[in-house]
Amino acid sequence: MHDVLAATDDVRRRDGDSRLTRRAFMGSLAALAAAPAVLPRSGVAVGQAGGPPIPVRSWNHLTLTVTDIGRSREFYQGLFGMTIAARQARTLVLRIGNGPQFLALGGGRPGVQPRISHFCLTVDDFDDERLVRILGENGVAPAEPGGGNAPRRVRIRMRGAEFGGAPEGTPELYFGDPDGVVGQLQDVTYCGGEGLLGELCESPEPPPGAGLIALHDINHFTVFVSDQQRSIDFYQGLFGMPITRSQGALPILSVGSGRQFLALAPGPGPARIHHASLSMENFQHEEVMATLEEFGIRPRAAGAQGPPEPLTSYVTMRMPDRGGAPEG
The missing domain is CATH 3.10.180 (2,3-Dihydroxybiphenyl 1,2-Dioxygenase; domain 1)
Incomplete structure (x- = not known):
């Protein structure tokens, strides 16, 4: 990696x-x-x-694309004693410190290129429609329907209950920077779980051991x-x-x-x-x-x-x- x-x-x-x-x-x-x-x-x-168009508060998470999620889970829990805060289908959300910040493990298919797929920043009072409008006013246009991540494009993923989100969908905002590096914006309460803001992580799974660090x-x-x-x-x-x-x-x-x-x-x-x-x-x-x-x-x-x-x-x-x- x-x-x-x-x-x-x-x-x-x-x-x-x-x-x-x-x-x-x-x-x-x-x-x-x-x-x-x-x-x-x-x-x-x-x-x-008036400040910047979208003031950011903090880092929220990183997502790793890995070839074997189970093996990576054993590694990060064994070394760091990380609690599973939530599950998004196969993707595991491992809490960092007291949360809500986390490290997510996704992918889980042979042949994928291990990498940090994206990072996430938090904002106050997350509203996906408002943020998409502001991004559009500042040169980051909505992606084509069904399109993926691209430079200077923004898309919304509605994460439904089958992926650990709200029944009506938890909106998640992804943007591409000028090089196509992918970032995400979410509410300061976002923990990768349920709820309209992804703020509900109410069934944590403790690690098998304390970890070393x-x-x-x-x-x-x-x-x-x-x-x-x-x-x-x-x-x-x-x-x-x-x-x-x-x-x-x-x-x-x-x-x-x-x-x-x-x-x-x-x-x-x-x-x-x-x-x-x-x-x-x-x-x-x-x-x-x-x-x-x-x-x-x-x-x-x-x-x-x-x-x-x-x-x-x-x-x-x-x-x-x-x-x-x-x-x-």
Whole structure:
């Protein structure tokens, strides 16, 4: 699987408890190549009177397309002790922290390409018709009837009871960015369950064990894009997302009022969601790497290049030239 999960800082070791807690799990952090400095152009909605057309509050979830849902469930529950918050037919919704944020496992067919298929952002007072109208006014047109995801297109999926939604359908909004990378918008209460807002997850299924690392939240996504400035203009023009800091030449777009962010990097290969970062408390990379190895995720060989192999981990030391500490 070339799209990876990563980890940041929130991890605290508790007395008598072998679990690691919160800040962003480092299942692999890809080193980002130096990119030309990019700043928002004039005319971006950030800071304009009235704010952006669609203010976003937080990350809600990521969906992984996997070849074997049962095997992936065993992996994520065994490592992180994740509760099944809801089921959408075959798709499993695994709660992150106390929810409603989650990681979904879908696909489950031999031959599918494992990947992060999309991410989801939350908004206040979700109304799919209003959001489709606003997106249309800002260059994201409705998809053709029966059409799928496409660049600068928006579609609504009505998730019915057969997929764990409301009897009359739970509206779910998907949009394509300029490269066709898929995002989703839902209410701040959305947990992947029943109800008109997908806010009812009333039959949780506890994991078989506690897991080794306790997750807290979603920290960030890094997306490889074909035109960095175009992508920055798109996300800022619609959602605000001010650039509040940078990692060297890589601008960081803030999501909501906390520490969550979106990184848009000019990357090799096709545009895609490169990795997601999940947070834990008191992150110490040596402890996390040892825990991963205990679970069967081996460190990648020193000097190895290219996408990581399955069940491998590695650490990158972000130095001052990329906004890191002097010692990395």
